[in-house]
Amino acid sequence: MKFHLKVWRQKSCNAPGNLEEYDAENIPAEASFLEMLDIVNSQLTGKNIEPIQFDSDCREGICGNCSLTINGIPHGKGRGTTCQLYMRNFQDGETITIEPFRADAFPVRRDLVTNRTAFDRVMQAGGYISERSGSAPDANAVPISKVIADEAMDAAACIGCGACAAACPNGSAMLFVSAKVTHLGLLPQGKPEKNRRVLGMVRQMDEEGFGNCSNYYACEAVCPAGVPASFIGRMNREFTAASVKEMIGLNV
Amino acid sequence: MTLESNIPDGPLELKWTNYKNNAKLVSPANKRKFDLIIVGSGLAGASAAATLAEQGYNVKCFCYQDSPRRAHSIAAQGGINAAKNYQNDGDSVFRLFYDTIKGGDFRSREANVYRLAEVSTDIIDQCVAQGVPFAREYGGLLANRSFGGAQVSRTFYARGQTGQQLLLGAYAGLSHQIALGAVKMFPRTEMLDLVVVDGHAKGIVVRDLNTGEITTHAGDAVLLCTGGYGNVFYLSTNARGCNVTATFRAYKRGALFANPCYTQIHPTCIPVSGDYQSKLTLMSESLRNDGRIWVPKRKEDSGKDPASIPEEDRDYYLERKYPSYGNLAPRDISSRSAKEVCDEGRGVGPGGLGVYLDFSDAIKRLGQKTIEERYGNLFEMYRNITGENAYERPMRIYPAVHYTMGGLWVDYNLQSNIQGLHVLGEANFSDHGANRLGASALMQGLADGYFVIPYTLGNYLTSQFGKKVDQSHPAFEQALSDTKARVKKLMDIKGTKPVDYFHRNLGLLIWDYCGMARSAEGLKEAIGKIQALREEFWTDLRLLGTGDGINMELERAGRVADFLEFGELMCLDALVRDESCGGHFRVEHQTPEGEAVRNDENFSFVSAWKYEGDGNMPSLIKEPLVYEKVKLATRSYK
Numbered sequence: 032m033k034f035h036l037k038v039w040r041q042k043s044c045n046a047p048g049n050l051e052e053y054d055a056e057n058i059p060a061e062a063s064f065l066e067m068l069d070i071v072n073s074q075l076t077g078k079n080i081e082p083i084q085f086d087s088d089c090r091e092g093i094c095g096n097c098s099l100t101i102n103g104i105p106h107g108k109g110r111g112t113t114c115q116l117y118m119r120n121f122q123d124g125e126t127i128t129i130e131p132f133r134a135d136a137f138p139v140r141r142d143l144v145t146n147r148t149a150f151d152r153v154m155q156a157g158g159y160i161s162e163r164s165g166s167a168p169d170a171n172a173v174p175i176s177k178v179i180a181d182e183a184m185d186a187a188a189c190i191g192c193g194a195c196a197a198a199c200p201n202g203s204a205m206l207f208v209s210a211k212v213t214h215l216g217l218l219p220q221g222k223p224e225k226n227r228r229v230l231g232m233v234r235q236m237d238e239e240g241f242g243n244c245s246n247y248y249a250c251e252a253v254c255p256a257g258v259p260a261s262f263i264g265r266m267n268r269e270f271t272a273a274s275v276k277e278m279i280g281l282n283v
Numbered sequence: 284m285t286l287e288s289n290i291p292d293g294p295l296e297l298k299w300t301n302y303k304n305n306a307k308l309v310s311p312a313n314k315r316k317f318d319l320i321i322v323g324s325g326l327a328g329a330s331a332a333a334t335l336a337e338q339g340y341n342v343k344c345f346c347y348q349d350s351p352r353r354a355h356s357i358a359a360q361g362g363i364n365a366a367k368n369y370q371n372d373g374d375s376v377f378r379l380f381y382d383t384i385k386g387g388d389f390r391s392r393e394a395n396v397y398r399l400a401e402v403s404t405d406i407i408d409q410c411v412a413q414g415v416p417f418a419r420e421y422g423g424l425l426a427n428r429s430f431g432g433a434q435v436s437r438t439f440y441a442r443g444q445t446g447q448q449l450l451l452g453a454y455a456g457l458s459h460q461i462a463l464g465a466v467k468m469f470p471r472t473e474m475l476d477l478v479v480v481d482g483h484a485k486g487i488v489v490r491d492l493n494t495g496e497i498t499t500h501a502g503d504a505v506l507l508c509t510g511g512y513g514n515v516f517y518l519s520t521n522a523r524g525c526n527v528t529a530t531f532r533a534y535k536r537g538a539l540f541a542n543p544c545y546t547q548i549h550p551t552c553i554p555v556s557g558d559y560q561s562k563l564t565l566m567s568e569s570l571r572n573d574g575r576i577w578v579p580k581r582k583e584d585s586g587k588d589p590a591s592i593p594e595e596d597r598d599y600y601l602e603r604k605y606p607s608y609g610n611l612a613p614r615d616i617s618s619r620s621a622k623e624v625c626d627e628g629r630g631v632g633p634g635g636l637g638v639y640l641d642f643s644d645a646i647k648r649l650g651q652k653t654i655e656e657r658y659g660n661l662f663e664m665y666r667n668i669t670g671e672n673a674y675e676r677p678m679r680i681y682p683a684v685h686y687t688m689g690g691l692w693v694d695y696n697l698q699s700n701i702q703g704l705h706v707l708g709e710a711n712f713s714d715h716g717a718n719r720l721g722a723s724a725l726m727q728g729l730a731d732g733y734f735v736i737p738y739t740l741g742n743y744l745t746s747q748f749g750k751k752v753d754q755s756h757p758a759f760e761q762a763l764s765d766t767k768a769r770v771k772k773l774m775d776i777k778g779t780k781p782v783d784y785f786h787r788n789l790g791l792l793i794w795d796y797c798g799m800a801r802s803a804e805g806l807k808e809a810i811g812k813i814q815a816l817r818e819e820f821w822t823d824l825r826l827l828g829t830g831d832g833i834n835m836e837l838e839r840a841g842r843v844a845d846f847l848e849f850g851e852l853m854c855l856d857a858l859v860r861d862e863s864c865g866g867h868f869r870v871e872h873q874t875p876e877g878e879a880v881r882n883d884e885n886f887s888f889v890s891a892w893k894y895e896g897d898g899n900m901p902s903l904i905k906e907p908l909v910y911e912k913v914k915l916a917t918r919s920y921k
Contacts, residue, residue, distance in 0.1 A: 062560075094355070
């Protein structure tokens with residue numbers, strides 16, 4: 032197959048960037064999108080053009096490292112990560128625009144590589160259960176109903192790629208944050224720190240420059256892990272309850 | 284040089300208990316005086332960093348990914364073993380130990396494996412306390428499934444994403460410690476050398492992958508948790524970035540590399556579809572619980588639509604050859620059997636390199652809904668990659684490189700022969716022998732990080748009071764300038780071929796000569812070809828751009844340069860091990876039915892290789908494997 036690419040090239044974080052045009056030729060239909068870029072990079076190297084820098088690692092849809100906006104959609108059309116997108120889903124001769132994930136809190140490092148460390152800092156603000164290795168009771172000591180465990184797993188499935196924030200017109204990370212708040216908040220082990228967690232994570236999210244949720248549902252539409260936007264409502268309720276407790280002077 | 288494994292005295296069941304009772308302790312006031320360097324943030328690295336920081340040490344943790352949460356442990360699908368015996372099906376610590384030793388074809392160290400089985404139960408408790416959402420029964424208790432090489436159900440799982448959930452648990456613990464200031468995290472930072480001062484590992488050289496800056500870090504001990512070297516094959520189920528550099532650089536600084544030829548070829552991967560391909564995708568072994576593996580009995584049928592091949596014309600070869608384990612035969616045996624039937628011309632799909640994994644019986648028995656619940660995401664992934672619907676048409680699978688049992692040599696303390704250098708998880712050699720059983724990698728990574736190193740590190744650290752070394756020591760200067768020179772040398776080649784060319788060709792060589800079947804003749808040929816390819820690499824590599832800032836081709840070039848040396852060591856090890864065992868199958872040593880023939884009399888040892896300088900043959904140091912408890916037996920799954 033053959034494609035015409037418009038690719039975002041940017042030297043460094045503070046340098047200006049622009050879309051460069053390249054032709055991708057002799058691309059097998061079975062190749063993944065990233066393999067198509069590998070081929071293009073080999074061709075560019077042959078022409079003395081520096082290869083396009085883009086992130087990827089596991090290439091099986093779970094590490095959350097790949098982060099391309101393809102024709103305006105984070106991870107491209109269909110539900111899945113960029114690495115799970117195959118060229119057979121495109122038309123021969125199609126023009127494809129490739130940009131990095133864009134959000135205020137995700138500055139571009141170079142070309143298609145973005146800095147998503149904001150997500151790590153949000154996690155550090157409460158996305159854990161405080162426990163000490165070796166102090167845990169027997170794993171079956173507290174039964175957890177299958178329904179709760181399954182829902183917690185639905186939330187825990189988030190891969191932290193950031194497509195939600197990149198898709199949101201407000202650059203909001205609420206789907207990401209709500210997934211962790213829901214995962215841990217549903218489980219009995221996570222309840223003792225529930226209030227501290229939601230307050231800490233939401234405040235850090237604001238500090239990082241992520242926007243608010245105004246119900247576009249773009250996050251849910253692009254989420255490769257299928258995390259539902261209903262978790263955002265759940266997080267808002269938890270946040271309100273925790274804020275009220277804090278406001279009236281209760282310890283959280 | 285003799286190797287001291289430092290296995291504690293006493294009966295096998297009491298060794299670890301005795302060890303813990305007598306291990307040297309570092310008091311809380313002294314813990315904060317020690318700086319620890321941990322390289323890697325997968326299950327082993329993240330769990331060690333979180334636990335050691337929690338105990339009061341100052342930890343610096345490094346990973347090449349943009350976040351510790353993306354380490355490749357995340358991609359493990361199927362599950363984690365533990366001898367909980369929640370199913371009341373006869374499991375015990377001894378059985379898990381025995382299955383693991385036998386699965387490894389009696390080439391692992393007994394005491395280490397017993398300890399692994401012993402702490403396995405604590406891991407499940409620990410992970411549940413962290414909030415890992417393991418699968419549960421309706422009554423609220425934990426569910427289990429069975430995995431290859433075991434006749435009990437002892438595998439805990441979180442859908443097909445167990446590795447992800449366990450890693451996120453460890454990452455959460457790590458994040459907590461980062462927030463408390465106990466761990467300083469360095470993402471997108473790659474270790475390029477080890478600093479050894481008077482025989483002790485005291486620091487590392489790293490490159491900041493964002494800025495290209497090369498710096499050193501000093502510490503009282505160095506822990507390498509850097510995973511395996513499967514990417515020497517180019518095509519593997521490993522992530523693109525997985526590499527041998529950290530362990531290989533340590534090897535070049537004097538650490539012994541043990542059993543590099545022991546690699547695991549996983550039987551259930553999606554077959555290769557073309558030469559542009561960048562990686563292979565694994566389908567969890569758990570699929571073998573319900574899927575049946577077959578190929579047509581006759582060559583002529585291999586091109587036919589599988590639905591048109593009647594039951595009597597199908598060969599369910601694993602069920603036929605290994606009736607008691609059937610489709611759950613261990614990985615090495617299943618992979619080899621698949622290769623055999625394909626070599627006979629009975630393989631299916633493009634190039635005849637595939638076998639069927641068929642769920643139609645299971646769907647009939649349990650209904651599609653149950654199958655969807657158990658493996659939905661895997662079926663989805665298969666459909667996405669191949670464009671085929673496995674509910675209607677059997678999956679096609681073929682073996683692919685997945686895990687490496689070899690690694691840096693360590694003693695019972697997980698310390699290498701270089702004092703202070705500790706090696707955890709897949710990066711060490713100790714627990715899986717010549718073949719790893721499914722769901723045991725996650726177990727080992729977490730065992731090492733949560734429950735072994737926190738006890739064993741004290742033995743080294745208590746000898747290091749007042750012996751701090753800082754970066755002004757000449758060894759740091761030397762390692763730093765060596766590393767800078769090496770990066771410059773790569774940039775200065777200015778040849779014509781991209782990194783990819785060398786990596787792909789190396790991968791093909793290793794796969795052909797040091798893959799599922801190996802021969803003395805082939806291995807000798809491979810060594811010559813690898814040397815030639817390496818020569819070509821250092822004269823004809825083309826890198827564009829500079830060493831400053833993000834340059835992923837440069838990162839890859841450094842890794843491939845190490846693979847080009849390491850691949851030769853791997854072939855040498857395979858050549859010297861003149862027997863078949865586990866994943867190491869020498870065609871010269873097989874039964875008439877094609878089963879591996881071990882040679883316990885001459886090869887019951889660990890091969891530990893010592894670097895003797897570029898261009899010189901490394902020397903082989905043997906650690907004899909002494910079994911107190913188990914009797915060496917021919918491994919049979921019939």
